[in-house]
Amino acid sequence: MTPEVRVAPAAPTRAPAGPADPADPLPEAYRILLVEDDAGDALLVEELLSDTDLRHSLRWAPTLAGALAELAVEGADCVLVDLHLPDAQGLDVVTAVQAACPQAAAIVLTGLRDTGAGERAVAAGAQDYLVKGQVDERLLQRAVRYAVHRKQAEQASAELRENRIRSQENARLERGLLPTPLLRSAGVVVTSRYLPGRERAQLGGDFLDVVETADGAVHALIGDVSGHGPDEAALGVCLRITWRALVLAGHRGVELLDLLEQVLVAERTRGDMFATCTTVLFAPDRTEATLHLAGHHEPLLLAGGPSEVSAAHGIALGLAPGLRHWPATTVRLPTAGALFLYTDGLTEGHTGPDRDRLGTQGLLGLIAAAPDSGTASFLDHLIGAVHRLNAGRHADDLAILHLAWDRSGDRPGRTTPHGRQVTTG
Structure with missing residues (x-):
């Protein structure tokens, strides 16, 4: 797998849009960005996704800088991200991805001996983590779908809180005006x-x-x-x-x-x-x-x-x-x-x-x-x-x-x- 845009044959890329309805289990196509410097691991993720019935488009970036450039141009619904990249390490990777594309769900990819890093990443805002070598196509499909829906739910909840705060502020202004x-x-x-x-x-x-x-x-x-x-x-x-x-x-x-x-x-x-x-x-x-x-x-x-x-x-x-x-x-x-x-x-x-x-x-x-x-x-x-x-x-x-x-x-x-x-x- 080379670091270029790859699209699953059965999944036409959808135009950037607002979050899909969480009640809809199968959006038109999930936009997935894989941030992984190991070409073999990247190819494995591509093959696992191709074995699912998840409609998707897949892009690959081997560095954090490349991922941030992709997110700035195309955005994403889900980012599968390794914490050990040539130009960034650890939770800084997750933080940078979330800052670049706040609406994207982040799933961290960890090694067998590094599950603690995945748990810390979730605590820092990632939606989930997966252990390399212990993922099959069904688990990957489930993780992507649930992560995207959880992210959408979080955003909806945040927007509701913001609207409530705005309503309270407007009520105070209304008493003045x-x-x-x-x-x-x-x-x-x-x-x-x-x-x-x-x-x-x-x-x-x-x-x-x-x-x-x-x-x-x-x-x-x-x-x-x-x-x-x-x-x-x-x-x-x-x-x-x-x-x-x-x-x-x-x-x-x-x-x-x-x-x-x-x-x-x-x-x-x-x-x-x-x-x-x-x-x-x-x-x-x-x-x-x-x-x-x-x-x-x-x-x-x-x-x-x-x-x-x-x-x-x-x-x-x-x-x-x-x-x-x-x-x-x-x-x-x-x-x-x-x-x-x-x-x-x-x-x-x-x-x-x-x-x-x-x-x-x-x-x-x-x-x-x-x-x-x-x-x-x-x-x-x-x-x-x-x-x-x-x-x-x-x-x-x-x-x-x-x-x-x-x-x-x-x-x-x-x-x-x-x-x-x-x-x-």
Whole structure:
């Protein structure tokens, strides 16, 4: 047997893929790499495998360096490895093989007087060991199949543990990004939604919060950290918690945003990270609201039909630290209605198979066409409609704050969550 790729005639090589289902006893073909410097022992292994009904492809490397090169290019499902090679000895061989191809099952080949080395190799992470001269085709077939399946089970268990840890981490982030509104009265009814855009993520860089202070004023925040990932999510949590603390400490308007920007600059992990946000301050009597836009788009007013609030724009937090350009806009509020605050994940999706974006006008159309229902059902319907139009394409993080009030109580003329007038008896 020469040190080149050898393929068992009955076993077409399969393309590298994820681990086979352990319940499947006969994958398409096991990719086996033999690391053995003795040509006679290598030929014996080849003959034993050819006498099995194991579908496989076999490659041979007489040195560790050759094996590592093979693994880097082709990978393997199973590596049969001798611990005494010209360029490496002992457990270092197993360690190097596992580092080069973590998904491969390792089976150590030992001599009759060296079974202790095989046991130590198993303790170090190998799936099994075989004693040269005491192996027949049935034992070799069984060892390969079981080793591969055990490796797959180990990887599945490790992935499950990783997912559990990630879920716990996301739950902690969720408590930071999606807090319980701190309200003292029922003057403003808060309904929110949050969906991350990253695959397998529970959280993104969007953040929101609502706080009522002792004077009866209700403060609301919605924002979006640039980029996607755990650093952005962590910064969003930091900004949200900082905003709540500053509001409760009595900071307002430009001063509040300036302090929030200082925290962003101090906590961001990259110099190009910034955040957009909208803050809303409802007067205690709910007759007016003061808006500050920091690089964020205007909220929508849902009262007598949805419309976009006309508000002055300021610069995003972190783009030009110290500029402090955040003009205030005061809006007179109708007797009943809602402010609809959202991040751009709701409007940047497509409107179908073409490249047109939904945009604010498209969102207004969806809101106007939504069926009459409770606020929660209305928001769920709206998000579902946006996702259907986007046709499964990648979506940005999405956050919504629906802030409703009704100073008149449940009387004729109040509005639905969609902004349409209804009559009640």
